[in-house]
Every structure is written in structure tokens, then in C-alpha cells.
Amino acid sequence: MAATVTTTATTGKTWGGGNEPMGASYGKMMMWFFIVSDALTFSGFLAAYGFSRFKFIETWPIADEVFNHFPFLHGVDAPMYYVALMTFILIFSSVTMVLAVDAGHHMKKTKVAVYMLLTIVGGFIFLGSQAWEWKNFIKGEYGAIETKGGAILQFVDTSGNRVKLADFAAHLPTNQVQKKKSNGIWFQDGATLPTYTVEEVVEGFKANPNLLVRTEFLTDKKQKTILTRDQSIKRLAEAHYVVEGANLIRNEYGHKLFANFFFFITGFHGFHVFSGVMINILIFLNVILGTYEKRRSYEMVEKVGLYWHFVDLVWVFVFTFFYLV
Amino acid sequence: MAHSHESNTKRIWYVFGLLSVITIVEVILGIAKPESLYMSNLFQMNLLNWIFIILTVVKAYYIMWAFMHLEGEKSSLRWSIVAPLVFLIIYLVFILLIEGNYIFEVFRDAQYKWIF
Numbered sequence: 001m002a003a004t005v006t007t008t009a010t011t012g013k014t015w016g017g018g019n020e021p022m023g024a025s026y027g028k029m030m031m032w033f034f035i036v037s038d039a040l041t042f043s044g045f046l047a048a049y050g051f052s053r054f055k056f057i058e059t060w061p062i063a064d065e066v067f068n069h070f071p072f073l074h075g076v077d078a079p080m081y082y083v084a085l086m087t088f089i090l091i092f093s094s095v096t097m098v099l100a101v102d103a104g105h106h107m108k109k110t111k112v113a114v115y116m117l118l119t120i121v122g123g124f125i126f127l128g129s130q131a132w133e134w135k136n137f138i139k140g141e142y143g144a145i146e147t148k149g150g151a152i153l154q155f156v157d158t159s160g161n162r163v164k165l166a167d168f169a170a171h172l173p174t175n176q177v178q179k180k181k182s183n184g185i186w187f188q189d190g191a192t193l194p195t196y197t198v199e200e201v202v203e204g205f206k207a208n209p210n211l212l213v214r215t216e217f218l219t220d221k222k223q224k225t226i227l228t229r230d231q232s233i234k235r236l237a238e239a240h241y242v243v244e245g246a247n248l249i250r251n252e253y254g255h256k257l258f259a260n261f262f263f264f265i266t267g268f269h270g271f272h273v274f275s276g277v278m279i280n281i282l283i284f285l286n287v288i289l290g291t292y293e294k295r296r297s298y299e300m301v302e303k304v305g306l307y308w309h310f311v312d313l314v315w316v317f318v319f320t321f322f323y324l325v
Numbered sequence: 326m327a328h329s330h331e332s333n334t335k336r337i338w339y340v341f342g343l344l345s346v347i348t349i350v351e352v353i354l355g356i357a358k359p360e361s362l363y364m365s366n367l368f369q370m371n372l373l374n375w376i377f378i379i380l381t382v383v384k385a386y387y388i389m390w391a392f393m394h395l396e397g398e399k400s401s402l403r404w405s406i407v408a409p410l411v412f413l414i415i416y417l418v419f420i421l422l423i424e425g426n427y428i429f430e431v432f433r434d435a436q437y438k439w440i441f
Contacts, residue, residue, distance in 0.1 A: 022402035032406055043414045047421045054369075054425030058433070064355075084352045088345065095341045098392045102333050222363070302394075309392045313385055320381040324355045325374045 031303045035310045038272075042314050045268065046321055049261045059151075059216035061254035062224070063323050065162075069136045083323045086129045087315065090273075093122025094312040097280075101305045104298025109287065112301060116284040119308065123277035130270050137262065140245030143194075144252040145201060147238040152254050154214040155205070156226055165242070168211060169196040170203040194242035202236050216254050262322065269314055276311045279304050340391040347380050369426060 022029065053060050064079035071082070100115035143165035145153040155163045178193050196204075205211050213232035217225045227235060243252045251259035283304045292298045354362075354373060362373040390396045395403050 022405065023399040024402050029402070032402070036406055036410060039410055040413060043410075043417060047414075047417045050418060051421040051425040054422050055428045055432070057426075057429055080352050080355050084348060087348055091341065091344050091348070094388070094392055095337060098337050099334065101394075102337065306393055309388055312392075313388045316381055316384050316388065320351075320377050324351060324377045 025299060027303050028299065028306070031306050035306060038310065039314075042265075042268075042317070045261075045265050046317060049265065049321060052255075052257045052261065056255050056257070058218055059255055060218075061216075061258050062218075062222075066137070066253045067133070067323060069133075071132070080323060082129070082133065083319060086126060086133075087319050089122055089126050089129065090312050090315050093119045093126065094309050096122065097305045097308045101298070101302045104292070104301045107293070107296075107298070109290065109293050112292075112298060113284065113287045116280060116287055116301070120277055120280050120284060123273055123280065123308075127270065127273055127277065130266065130273075134263075134266075137259070138245050138247070140243075140252045142252065143196075143242065143244045145198070145236065145239045146241040146243050146250055147235070148240045149238065150256070152216055152243065152250075152252065153235060153239070154224070154252070156212050156214045158210050158212065160226060162214075163211060165196055165201055165204075165244070168204040168208045169200045170207060172197070172200050172203060174200075194244050196242050198239045198242055201242055202239055205236060206233065265318060265322070269311070269318055272311050272314065276304075276308050280308065336391060340387050344384055344387060347384055351377060351380055369422075 020026075024032070067083060068077050068079045069082060070076065070078040096115045096118040100112050100119065103111035103115060141164065142154060142162045144155075147153060155165070155168070157163055174197055179187055179190050181187055181189075205213075209229070211232070212229060213227045213235050215225045215227060215235070219225055241250070243250050245252060246259040246262075248260055248263065250256055253259065283300055286292060286300065287298075292300060354376065358373065362376065363371055365372045367375060389407075395406070
């Protein structure tokens, strides 16, 4: 990097190129300023999330109850373990990335290649984990009822454990049909029908005296409010829609904005991880081809490393604000 | 540049250990939710959340300083990155959270009922 040092000898040709403000090469400095602007974008999203959460602070879903799945542990309540694992995977891939940069400074081509490959593998594992997380979130577990006013009602037994719609919904004869293009000439498109109709859920609820309704409101103990049997039945009179899982319109976990922010922020982050992996693959191929060996500088690895660490940095904040706080 | 030729491997593993320990502490606290921290209130938030946020900033510091190697850059570059971020983020979060809390109070205290 001999050409990167700015000395008094270059002051005569300030505009001739090779000048380096703040001691960083052009590419590195631009990568840093891109990261600054991208960090502000993510801050905007997370601050908007905080805004909505403060706005609906009494009714916001409890993250521990939503994200409590772990692979191969069906029905086990495992809050946070899975995202903690994802965090480790990403931090570890950051470590292999920084080791690749370090090896690059010593011009060790094989070492750079191996560490880059490990980073790419880590990135793919993270993306896979996130896909699994999304799958669980979209599929949902218990199902809920939306009232006319848009509130979500969930169902619990007398000891406060959640109960699935499938466990109590009655089976009533219905003439509701999932309409498709194939059975109507003028039919354009329509909403997917839930597994149960509102009537089936309400009848099933009435037939099971040990069931109660749980509302979105948080008590002093920061738990969701559970209504009495009488209140529950009264509340169910406002039932309007059966919600299963999550989409961009409604979700069974609680406030509509919760799922929207989840999809948008983790999705935007996941997209960053995906592009990071793609750029890493490009750089990895260049390392193998010996491009940087010929250039006598592995600075490209350092630049892509900055981006990769940034992705990790964002995840650290997403982890805190979506899963911990 | 002097910093680029010495090996930083030891430092990297040290920082990795530190980040792992902080994450584990966060997860343990998040699952245990100690009553004394979780039920307290300081500036509209419980102490547990404050601890999480402080630990997150510590993690961010180590990622930026050690992994992204800001500790080896000139202080002018460091400041041109950190200063706008710190100022703008604190400013944005401050106004948005205050506003969010205000709207919450309007929803709660107003004559209209917003969630039926």
C-alpha cells in the first residue's frame, strides 16, 4: 500500500489522483459512507417500530410467546434459543470474515479462501434459519379470532395455557366453498378461506366450558388479560374473522403492525444478508483466481468484510428490539 | 500502514468470546426476567430493557472497533462515521418515542374508544 500514503511530496499535485483524505482509500471510504447511510435506513425502520410499539404499548404482543420454536422440539416452549443460535451463527461468520481480512494482510491466499468459504457457509446457514423462522411465523400455531373492531382474541384453558382452534372448533355443515378461477367464469380472485368458520369456533367455544378468551391487553404483571367465562362469551359475540398464522393484513399474535414490522425489518435484513453472501461469493472466486494476488493487495476482501460486519451489526440490534426488549 | 502487518488473531478471538458472553447473558436475562428488573420503571422503560440496550451498544462498539477495524483508522474517519450516526439516531429515537407515547395517551384518555 505504498501508493496510499499521502505525504507533503504529493501536495504539489493534489488534483492528480492518489490523494487519500482521512487515510482511507477511495473504495474503503465509500463503503464506510454507504454503511452510514444504510445504518440510518435501518435506524429509521427500528425507530418506526419503537414508535408503533409505544403507541400500542398496552396491547403489543409478547415476543417470547411468538418466537418459541426450536428445530426437532415440537410443542416445547423454547423462547429465544433459536434466535440466539442465529445470532451466534452470524457473529461466528463475522469472525471468519475478519480472519480472512487478517490473512489477506499477510498475503496468504489459501487462508483467505478458506475463511471466505466458511463465511459464505455461515451466511447460507443464517438465511436458512431465517426462512424456517418465517415459515413458523406465517403458519402460526394456535389460531385466533378477530373482532369487528380489529382486536385479536386468543383461547386459553382455565390454567392459562394456549389452546389451538383445531382442538375445540365444532364441525358444522357449511356451504362455504373456496372459490377458484376454474369454477366461475367471471371470478377474479378472493381471500383464502380459513380452516374453520367463525360459527364453528364460537360453537366449539360454547361447548367447552373450560375455555376462556385471552385479550391483547397487558395486565400490571405484564401478562395478557384473561377474561372470565361470561365476559368471554360476550366478547365472542363480536367475532368476525378466523385468523390463522400471519400475513401482511392480519396475524394471530396480536396487533396488525407487529407482523408487518416483523416481515419488513427481518426481510430487509435478510435481503442484506443475501446480497452479502452473493458479494462474498464473487470475492471468493476472485481470491481463488488470484486476482488480488496479482494486485498485491487484498483490500477488496476488507471492503466486502466491512459490509458483512455491518449486516451482523444490524442483526445485533434487530435481535435486541424484536426478541429481547 | 503499521497496523496492517501485525496479526490480530488473538484480539479477534478475544472479541468473539466477549460478544458470545454478552449474548449468553442477554438470553439468560431474557428468559429469567428477574422480577426486580422487569417490573421496575425508569424513563418509560424497565431496567431490564435498559440493560439489553446498553449491552447491545457495547456489542456494536466491539463489532465496529475490532471487526470493522475502526480502532486502526484515523480519528477524522472515525468521527465522520460515528458522529452523524450517534446524533441522528438519538434525535430520531427521541422524537419518535415521545410522539408514540403521546399518541398512546391520547388513545387511552380520549372520549373515543379505538380498540373495540
